[in-house]
Amino acid sequence: MMRGDATTLPVRGRWSVVGRPNALGAAVAPEPVSTSYRALRVFLRNPTGMSAFLLLLLVAVVSLAAPWIYQDDPLSMVARPFLWPGQDWDYPLGTDSLGRDVAAGLIWGGRISLLVGFTAMGLGVAVGIIVGALGGYFGGGIDNTLQRLTDIIQTMPSFVLLVVLVAIFEPSVQTVTAGIAVVTWPTVARLVRAEFRSLREKDFVMAAKALGFGHARIILLEILPNALPPIIVTASVLVASAILMESALSFLGLSDPNVVSWGSMIGSGRDALRTAWYLTAIPGVAIVLTVLALNLIGDALNDALNPRSTTTP
Amino acid sequence: MTSMTPLLEVQSLTIRFAHSEPVRDLSFRVYPRETVALVGESGSGKSLTALALMGLLPSSARSGAASLTLAGADLRALTPRAWRRVRGREVAMVFQEPMTSLNPVLTIGRQITESLRHHEGLSASAARARAIELLDLVRIANPQRRVDDYPHRLSGGMRQRVMIAIAVACRPKLLIADEPTTALDVTIQAQVLELLDKLRRDLSMGLLLITHDLGVVGQWADRVVVMYAGAKVEEAAAETLFTGALHPYTRGLIAASPRFHRAHTYQDGKLSEIPGSIASAVGEAGCAFAPRCTHVRTECRLAPPQPIAVEAGWSVACPVALDRTEETRRVAVASF
Numbered sequence: 001m002m003r004g005d006a007t008t009l010p011v012r013g014r015w016s017v018v019g020r021p022n023a024l025g026a027a028v029a030p031e032p033v034s035t036s037y038r039a040l041r042v043f044l045r046n047p048t049g050m051s052a053f054l055l056l057l058l059v060a061v062v063s064l065a066a067p068w069i070y071q072d073d074p075l076s077m078v079a080r081p082f083l084w085p086g087q088d089w090d091y092p093l094g095t096d097s098l099g100r101d102v103a104a105g106l107i108w109g110g111r112i113s114l115l116v117g118f119t120a121m122g123l124g125v126a127v128g129i130i131v132g133a134l135g136g137y138f139g140g141g142i143d144n145t146l147q148r149l150t151d152i153i154q155t156m157p158s159f160v161l162l163v164v165l166v167a168i169f170e171p172s173v174q175t176v177t178a179g180i181a182v183v184t185w186p187t188v189a190r191l192v193r194a195e196f197r198s199l200r201e202k203d204f205v206m207a208a209k210a211l212g213f214g215h216a217r218i219i220l221l222e223i224l225p226n227a228l229p230p231i232i233v234t235a236s237v238l239v240a241s242a243i244l245m246e247s248a249l250s251f252l253g254l255s256d257p258n259v260v261s262w263g264s265m266i267g268s269g270r271d272a273l274r275t276a277w278y279l280t281a282i283p284g285v286a287i288v289l290t291v292l293a294l295n296l297i298g299d300a301l302n303d304a305l306n307p308r309s310t311t312t313p
Numbered sequence: 314m315t316s317m318t319p320l321l322e323v324q325s326l327t328i329r330f331a332h333s334e335p336v337r338d339l340s341f342r343v344y345p346r347e348t349v350a351l352v353g354e355s356g357s358g359k360s361l362t363a364l365a366l367m368g369l370l371p372s373s374a375r376s377g378a379a380s381l382t383l384a385g386a387d388l389r390a391l392t393p394r395a396w397r398r399v400r401g402r403e404v405a406m407v408f409q410e411p412m413t414s415l416n417p418v419l420t421i422g423r424q425i426t427e428s429l430r431h432h433e434g435l436s437a438s439a440a441r442a443r444a445i446e447l448l449d450l451v452r453i454a455n456p457q458r459r460v461d462d463y464p465h466r467l468s469g470g471m472r473q474r475v476m477i478a479i480a481v482a483c484r485p486k487l488l489i490a491d492e493p494t495t496a497l498d499v500t501i502q503a504q505v506l507e508l509l510d511k512l513r514r515d516l517s518m519g520l521l522l523i524t525h526d527l528g529v530v531g532q533w534a535d536r537v538v539v540m541y542a543g544a545k546v547e548e549a550a551a552e553t554l555f556t557g558a559l560h561p562y563t564r565g566l567i568a569a570s571p572r573f574h575r576a577h578t579y580q581d582g583k584l585s586e587i588p589g590s591i592a593s594a595v596g597e598a599g600c601a602f603a604p605r606c607t608h609v610r611t612e613c614r615l616a617p618p619q620p621i622a623v624e625a626g627w628s629v630a631c632p633v634a635l636d637r638t639e640e641t642r643r644v645a646v647a648s649f
Contacts, residue, residue, distance in 0.1 A: 203413040210367055210408075211428045211479065212400035221427070225418040 042304040049300020052293040059290050063110035070104040074260045082276050096265070096279050097272055105260045106286055112261040113290070116177050117243040123181035124242075125235050128188025133219050133227075135189070136196025143193070150186045158183040159248065166249060172256045176249055180242045191234055195227035229305035233298050240294035247287055262287050320345045320519040321366070321487055324380035328361050328543075330373055333595075335361050336543040337617070343487065343519040348510065350522045350534035350551070352566075356591050358543040359523045363489050366521070367406055368396040384486050402432045405480035407509075409492040411472035415464035421448075421475045422460035425482055432483045447478040451508060470501035474508065481512055487519045488512075494529065506533050527570045531555055536626065539563050542594035542601035545620060549627040559623065559634040562587070562602045600631070608633050 043049055062069070072078065077099040078091070085094040085102070093102040131150065135143035153161070165179040199205065200223065208222045243262075249255050250263025251270075262283040269279030319342035328336040336358040343349045351359050364370050366381075368391065381388040383403055391399060408414040416424060425447055426440035435443065441460065448456035451474040464472055473493060480488060490509060494502035510533055513520045522534060530537055530551060537554045539547045539562065547560040558564045565587040587605055594601035599614035606613070610633055620628040621635055629635065 203408055203410050204416040206369065207406075207408055207414045207476070207479075208416070209369055210400055210406040211431070212397040212402060213427075213431060214397055217431070222416055222419075226416070228418075 039304040043300055046300045046303060048296050049304070052296035052300065055289060056293040056297065059110055059286075059293070060114060062107055063114055066104075066107045066111055069107055070101070072101075072104065074104040074108040075100060075258075082272070084276070085278055085282075093282055094276075094278060096269060097276070098268075102265070102279065102282055105265050106262070106283060109260045109262045109265055109283060110286065110290075112173065112256075112259050113243050113246060113263070113287070116173060116180065116246040116261075117239045120177045120180035120184065120242040120246075121235055121238040123178070124184035124238060125188050125231065127181065127185040129192050129224070129231065131185065132189040132192025132194075133196055133224065136193035137200050137215070137219050137223065139197070146189070147193075150189050153183065154186045154190075159245065162245060162249065163252070163254060166254045171249075171254050173259060176246055176255060179249075180245050183245075184238055184242065187238070188231065188234060191230055192227060195230060196223055199223045199226050229301075232305060233302045236294050236298035236301060240291040240298075243287065243291055243294075317344050318385070319343060319382075320347075320384055321521070322380055322382040323362075323366070324378060326362065326365060326378040326381065327376065328358070328365055328370065329375045329377075334543060336365070336376075339540070339543070339545050340620070341538045341545065341548060343521055345486075345519055346513065346517050348513060348520040348522055348533055348535050350524055350530040350537045351540060352524060352527065352530055352537055353540035354525055354591055356542075357540040359525075359540060360491055362540075363406065363491050363521070363523055366487075366489060367400055367404060369400075398432075401428050401485070402483045403485055404487045404489065405483070405485040407473070407476050407480050407488065407490040407493045410496050411469055411476050412496065414476055415472055417464055420461050420463055421467070425460075425475070425479050428479060428482050443482070444478075447482055448475070450481075450512070451475070451478045453478075469497055470505065473497060473501075473505050477505070477508060477512065481516060481518070484516050485518060487521065489521045489523070491523045492525070493522075495524075495526070502529070509533075527566060539566070542591055542597075544601060544617065545628075545630060546602065547629045547631075548620070549623075549629075553627055559629040560602075560631045561606050561608050561634065565605075 078101050079088065079095045079099050081095055081097050081099040083091055083095040083099075085092065087094060091101050091103065093106065096102060096105070131146050135146040162179045162183050165182060166175055169175040169179075196219075205218060205222060208218050213222070246255070246261060247263030247266065250261045251267040253264075253267060255261060255264050265283040266280045266287075269276070269283075272279055321343040323342070324340045326336060326339045327334065335356075339358070339362060341349065341351075351362065353359050361370065361374070365376050366383075366388070368388065370376055378389060383399070386399075386403075388399070415421065419427075422441060422444045425444040426435075426437070429435045429440040429443055430437070445456045445460050448459055453459050453471060453474055459467075464475070467475065473496075477493075488509070493509065494505050497505060506529060509520060509522075512518065522529070524530060534551045537547075537549060537551050538545055539554075539560065541562050547554070547558060547563045549558070554563065555567065558567055565585070568585040569587060571584065589605035593604035597603060597614070599612075599616055600606070600609075600618050603609045603613045613633065618630045618632055620630045621632065622628045623635070
């Protein structure tokens with residue numbers, strides 16, 4: 001192990017070069033670029049991800065602008081029923097069986113779908129992170145208890161559970177959102193727990209403990225940032241599945257009867273499926289495009305946030 | 314030196330797991346501004362000892378000690394909350410693997426300031442200024458720019474310097490360096506050790522250097538504690554150890570190293586080795602080294618030998634080695 005050191009290793013205190021700035025290292029070192037900027041650049045250069053992002057942005061902007069585009073209640077009857085798209089340019093996407101404007105419904109419905117999708121995702125991810133982080137970090141009894149809780153929810157078919165939850169409580173935007181969050185948090189919790197279980201063994205966690213940091217600090221500031229990439233990817237897909245669940249609930253009539261959503265439009269249009277297929281097809285296309293955009297964004301984020309991805313910045 | 318009060322006093326430290334006892338009855342002291350090397354092969358309990366001094370033993374471990382005192386404060390009585398105030402401020406640690414000991418998603422500046430803000434309550438801007446000073450102190454070129462770098466942009470040697478900057482940020486009284494250079498290449502090793510030594514002098518810290526590299530010990534340590542299978546076999550000043558080690562294990566270790574005092578490498582002759590492995594110590598009632606020892610006697614296998622003082626600051630846990638006359642000792646020194 002000490003080969004060649006016999007003559008080169010100096011006597012203590014006579015190593016004049018030691019400690020001088022490493023000129024070689026300084027010259028080679030490139031400008032500092034943070035990892036998050038790298039991820040952003042990869043994402044911006046991904047054409048699929050970018051077009052999906054722009055599509056979602058368009059949906060979001062149009063939905064948010066609904067009160068300015070259509071001032072009237074989208075549930076009010078404004079024209080003759082079963083106007084086909086293009087038949088009357090005052091109602092570009094036609095009217096449904098009750099004479100309600102499909103275009104207004106589509107735009108107002110997007111608000112509900114996106115609201116429910118993002119809020120349910122936010123709740124589910126928050127609960128999932130808390131449960132998964134505590135279980136994964138502390139292990140032992142806490143982990144066992146939380147895991148059993150997760151198992152209980154995961155053993156039940158999630159959509160059936162959701163239907164039961166919403167049916168027990170009054171169907172409203174709030175209960176639907178909460179119900180979707182209840183059935184989605186276990187997915188996040190399992191993911192976060194797995195990440196924390198491997199990350200808590202890392203040397204930098206031991207180093208943080210050796211600096212006297214407490215558990216909360218280590219969980220939130222040391223481990224969580226390292227676990228974020230897979231959580232972000234999952235979150236984008238969760239928004240999509242929450243939108244689908246909300247639509248499915250509305251289709252079954254388990255939604256707030258006072259608001260219009262894409263699912264409820266499909267649900268009310270299904271009676272006239274053979275004569276006026278556009279009533280189900282139009283909100284259906286909206287759902288497909290939004291969910292597709294979210295999934296593509298998830299894929300692009302996965303590539304961008306994974307340092308081992310083949311895409312070079 | 315012995316008249317000073319020790320900075321760290323460890324007496325009869327024992328660490329137990331369910332089926333093993335990796336550290337047994339270990340006692341040593343570190344005086345202020347002193348470098349003590351804890352030497353032993355893998356599995357001799359060096360790193361566990363370090364973790365015990367940080368209060369970071371795994372929860373499955375049970376430890377006990379007659380005394381565990383850092384700068385007059387009893388470490389055994391500390392609550393978890395009190396430990397968090399001691400770690401990082403009174404005693405800090407540099408780990409073996411600089412590649413994994415830094416958090417990959419935080420800038421190095423953030424990682425240095427975290428500890429400063431936690432322990433000393435500095436403002437963000439004051440902590441940042443101090444972080445830049447610290448990077449300069451550990452000789453990182455261009456610290457103003459480097460402070461915002463992420464760890465993956467730094468080489469192994471630079472990362473270890475950052476680790477050292479983090480460790481000394483709050484001016485701890487004792488710095489534990491657990492094999493700080495094992496993961497670095499030889500040219501960087503010397504720089505990092507030189508830096509540790511300089512900081513020890515500048516910040517008047519005690520330095521507990523855990524290593525298996527006798528070359529490191531010879532160059533940088535004031536005193537050496539040699540461990541074998543969890544117990545201290547010999548403790549001596551570094552020069553004493555290299556010229557007149559008494560314990561058969563210590564002498565075996567020194568004989569097995571290329572001799573850096575003379576121009577002697579493995580090309581000039583076969584290096585000697587210690588037969589057997591440390592695993593043979595398991596279940597040994599007496600001296601743990603007995604199965605591998607060439608001077609073993611029957612009484613060695615009856616009870617673990619206690620450290621016997623040879624002279625001030627020099628003790629050896631081997632009665633056989635002491636029994637051998639002054640003349641055989643001279644022969645042993647000459648053959649080295």
